[in-house]
Amino acid sequence: MKIFNWAYSLLKDLNFSEDTASYSNLFVNIVLLIALAYILDIVCKKILILILSVFAARTKSSFDDFLVTNKTAKYVAHLIPLLFVYKTVPVILKQFTYWEDIFEKGIKTYIILLSLWVIRSVFNALRDYLKHKPRFSDKPIDSYIQVIMIMLWILGVVSFITILFDISKTAFLATFGSISAIIILIFRDTILGFVASISVSVNDMVRIGDWITMDKFGADGDVIEINLATVKVRNFDNTTTTIPTYSLISDSFKNWQGMQVSDGxxxxxxxxxxxxxxxxxxxxxxxxxxxxxxxxxxxxxxxxxxxxxxxxxxxxxxxxxxxxxxxxxxxxxxxxxxxxxxxxxxxxxxxxxxxxxxxxxxxxxxxxxxxxxxxxxxxxxxxxxxxxxxxxxxxxxxxxxxxxxxxxxxxxxxx
Known part of the structure; x- marks a missing residue:
């Protein structure tokens, strides 16, 4: 922090008034902070990406390879300079309480957002890893990942609002409960898809790779993707049909998998x-x-x-x-x-x-x-x-x- 105090002393030595020196010092310190954070971000990003790449190349597991592919190290590297800024802002803005509060809220919000990106990249790597495993290749992994991420994003949004407006989570959740009917209406398809994904998985109704026929949607081919909202079917004419996931439990469809595993x-x-x-x-x-x-x-x-x-x-x-x-x-x-x-x-x-x-x-x-x-x-x-x-x-x-x-x-x- 000596560099920021040195900038303030230099401005005073140049015969600036104390108020002018304070604002000038604030500007200089912010510029220095941004520059240091940028340099730290570049250094951390290069080091972490290099370390993870070398580690992935030397291990037998392919999970770390998928971490590299999904840029997990890059997102983690962004956290280090951000934490540095979070710890430094109270020092350089100690005379500017109003701005300190605004900067602190903004940094906290970005930390939460960046943390969600890190978690998402890890889950995406896990998804890609499991899809290459024979035991999980036919499971709707995308649906599970999407459900978890929706829950995390909801917690993230709650945290954003409570930080920005200085309200307690208890008060916010009470308000949230009162408008739940509107929220359910807005996210109806997502909720139905969530319920359908669980039902499809638990009852083993359809798996990735199954041949299904659903005349209502003109689907006749292999299931290539199952996620929270839709099921993608590659038809035998190489077209793709998208079916709402909820339709698999509300409408009738034919799954030919039983025939494919039978004796004839x-x-x-x-x-x-x-x-x-x-x-x-x-x-x-x-x-x-x-x-x-x-x-x-x-x-x-x-x-x-x-x-x-x-x-x-x-x-x-x-x-x-x-x-x-x-x-x-x-x-x-x-x-x-x-x-x-x-x-x-x-x-x-x-x-x-x-x-x-x-x-x-x-x-x-x-x-x-x-x-x-x-x-x-x-x-x-x-x-x-x-x-x-x-x-x-x-x-x-x-x-x-x-x-x-x-x-x-x-x-x-x-x-």
Whole structure:
């Protein structure tokens, strides 16, 4: 502090009046203080950044690397000259109580603000560090960091107001409580997002990397970010959809993660069979179907079973084919598809597999294939499904069946 007293003595020696000397001394001391603080800031910044960089390079942990990336040392370095100014101001302004009070409040406010920046940079480094850990890569780390920072900023604002207006925190909080309804209205989306973030995390509804579909917002892709207010989804066309976090608990969405971690991806698709093409199989046609290896044993077994049934119940097939039981071309086709799927290398036979009729419609009889592919990757899945239906559609004609399709005559008849 001797340098500031020396400036005051010099001004008095130059025959300035005491009041003039005091104000001149104040100006000179402030200039000196700013200059010293600036020099101290530069020195501290260079030293701390160098120390942290060297330390980060020599350690195995990547956390300190993220501290360097988020400029934590730079913000900490700013605190040292600021504390120097805070301790020096009362000395150089001891004769100017009014200005001392203003400077002190300003410095305290900036210290709080700078402290929040330091904390934010540390949390950002922690966020980046955890995102590189497999255990936390799918967790909404951003939401947790944002919640903590909101709490800290609220405490910071309370401290700002109590310092600037010289009011107690108790009195301020009492006033704050009386206007809480207005505050809740202003920060409604933030509060809802906070509640939704906690609910999403606790109930494990969605994680970063999950494939979700939400038709309301046109979202169909992978979750790339979950924060307090929004969830970002990278769609498969490389566009990005932003969904309010609260919508994940207030609206319906589909999460495909269960499929991705399961043993197979479901194939559920049907073809429409023209009802008029369905018929009974005559005995003289059975040899043709026996030549199909997937049906050889089935046809023999079913023929023996049906003949035995008809004989026991004394059904006379020579008078009418409707007497007793019969094989049908659609029944044989269903069995053929089932056998074909069971031998298909892309189908998981340990999961449910069936070929079934759905309710007939004016467009025909829906014959649905319900099974699970082993490969769950979208491109491979589509290839497997297309391969199956290419074969099925090509096989229809060999069973004397027809696939329903719209025609000019059909449209004319159904006008």
């Amino acid at each position: 991806r479901r194939i559920k698709r049907y073809i429409l069979i023209k009802p008029g093409s369905v018929r009974f199989i005559q005995d003289n046609e059975l040899d043709t179907f026996k030549d199909i290896q997937f049906l050889t044993s089935y046809v023999e077994h079913r023929k023996n079973e049906i003949d035995k049934f008809n004989e026991v119940n004394d059904f006379n097939k020579s008078k009418s084919i409707l007497n007793g039981r019969n094989l049908t071309n659609l029944g044989l086709f269903r069995k053929y598809i089932t056998q074909y799927l069971q031998f298909h290398t892309g189908i998981n036979n340990d999961m449910l597999l069936m070929v079934r009729h759905l309710q007939p419609t004016e467009k025909g009889i829906p014959l649905e294939i319900y099974c699970f592919s082993k490969d769950k990757e979208w491109e491979n899945y589509e290839h497997i499904m297309a391969d199956i239906f290419d074969h099925i559609i090509s096989s229809v004609k060999y069973f004397d069946l027809e696939v329903f399709e719209f025609s000019y005559d059909y449209l004319k008849e159904n006008k």
